[in-house]
Amino acid sequence: MPELPEVEVTRMGITPHVVGQTVTKIIIRNSRLRWPIPEAIKNIEGQVIHKVVRRAKYLLLETDIGYAVVHLGMSGSLRILPAGSVVEKHDHVDVVLACGEILRYNDPRRFGAWLWQPIGEDHPVLEKMGPEPLSDDFNGDYLVAKAKAKRKAIKLLIMDNHVVVGVGNIYANESLFAAGIDPQCPAGKVSSQKLHLLVNEIKTVLHKAIVQGGTTLKDFKNADGKPGYFAQELQVYGKGGQPCPRCGELLTEIKLGQRATVFCGKCQY
Structure with a gap:
């Protein structure tokens, strides 16, 4: 998609x-x-x-x-x-x-x-959509406020379009890995420091994907018919059971909110 x-x-x-x-x-x-x-x-x-x-x-x-x-x-x-x-x-x-x-x-x-x-x-x-993830309105203080006392898993929170738009499954997996956050962790339990880092990583991952022309998996081709190349830089998405690129431990794949979720049990906590 x-x-x-x-x-x-x-x-x-x-x-x-x-x-x-x-x-x-x-x-x-x-x-x-x-x-x-x-x-x-x-x-x-x-x-x-x-x-x-x-x-x-x-x-x-x-x-x-x-x-x-x-x-x-x-x-x-x-x-x-x-x-x-x-x-x-x-x-x-x-x-x-x-x-x-x-x-x-x-x-x-x-x-x-x-x-x-x-x-x-x-x-x-x-109507009722959250801020754009690459805008100044989406910042660390904003996410801290949205996460406060929330029991919802942090991955599901950042994929909620009422909180922030456009952070789909691929980029949620990648951003959480980059920030070292367990995707299953209740949003309200994630530290303020890590939430600020997560905002920065979401912006970085999305920007890189745009520069690379998107992520071609099955269906996407961009407007000139050329595929995107960000798939070559994916760290965890689609790599369940493979070694973590940081520590070498095998990556875990689960279903979270009916979506494939891949993470490293050692690096993400």
Whole structure:
């Protein structure tokens, strides 16, 4: 599933091609995604795309009258292609641009979304979200306050979009390893010092993943079709039973919140 770095890489990849361009047509081949694509999405026809904004794992194509809100789901991708490119299976949406290119959405599992948000309104899917992890609003003092007296496992806390958005499973595993924190530890029991360190590690891990172009596991390819390379730098995710890269002890893999969780019982406490 594309996580925050993959979505950010996609945003950076499509932005030079779509910003400043007029949308001449929206082609919807299959409206049955996670939620039905609303007819209002065609309001974007004739509008200029001024900006592509990322909020959590959503991309917002901004125009004067509103936003097309896009989520890549579990297997979705956005590609820039020449107009008239052959339509492949699972190519569900095309945004046709006046420059002769198209922004094409492909989604084999159809768990993504295309939604409409008028100017001046907040779409329900974007309400009540926590701060962006790379913003100044997400800092050590903030996480200490959110963790106070919480019995919830620290890994589950940092994956809660009401606390901070976009820290998905891969990056939660990696950040907790880097900070030396047991992912099962109740959030309220983690020291203030370690919580400050965890914030720094989350920012570092996400930034590295963005620079590397995301993490390609099964489905993700970025906007130019090239894979991400951060998977080559993963320390623990997907490596249960292998030696810890720090101490050599075998890494433990468990299910936590129904998600694969890998950690070192010696280095993380």
